[in-house]
Amino acid sequence: MTEDERDTTITVRDLQRNAAAVLKRLEHGVTITVTRHGRTVARILPPDPVEEAINQAVEDGVIDRADLTRARTAAQTAKIRRAPASPDGDVASQSLQELRDMEGDR
Structure with a gap:
């Protein structure tokens, strides 16, 4: 375009x-x-891809929105810890395990 x-x-x-x-x-x-x-x-304006990626990371539980809100500098943002695990466990670990399971089915 x-x-x-x-x-x-x-x-x-x-x-x-x-x-x-x-x-x-x-x-x-x-x-x-x-x-x-x-x-x-x-x-x-169209959606900002960076903002959309951050929102997705918050939704996926990779970033805790409260920590992101308090961060004032890039250095502080880089130190953000993962969001607390959900009652179902760590979302990223579950996703990785699902991918591994799918690979094993091939």
């Missing part, structure tokens, strides 16, 4: 009429500039 394809300008009316299509374009990394009467009123 070229730079021109990654930034699209639409009107407020187009946004209202085509919200689903606009969201689909955002999923594909397009930045949308919204205008009203020719003036920019908003810019809608």
Whole structure:
């Protein structure tokens, strides 16, 4: 996708009429500039891949969100401990064991 394809300008009316299509374009990394009467009123950005990866790591139990919130520097962030294990055990260990089991079935 070229730079021109990654930034699209639409009107407020187009946004209202085509919200689903606009969201689909955002999923594909397009930045949308919204205008009203020719003036920019908003810019809608696609999800940040780094932020999405962090959210997934928190959801998977790899990172504890409370520790992440308290970290102020990159050095502090690097020292974040794993989230407490769930009652079902360590999520990463379970996933690794599942992968090993799948490899053994081949």
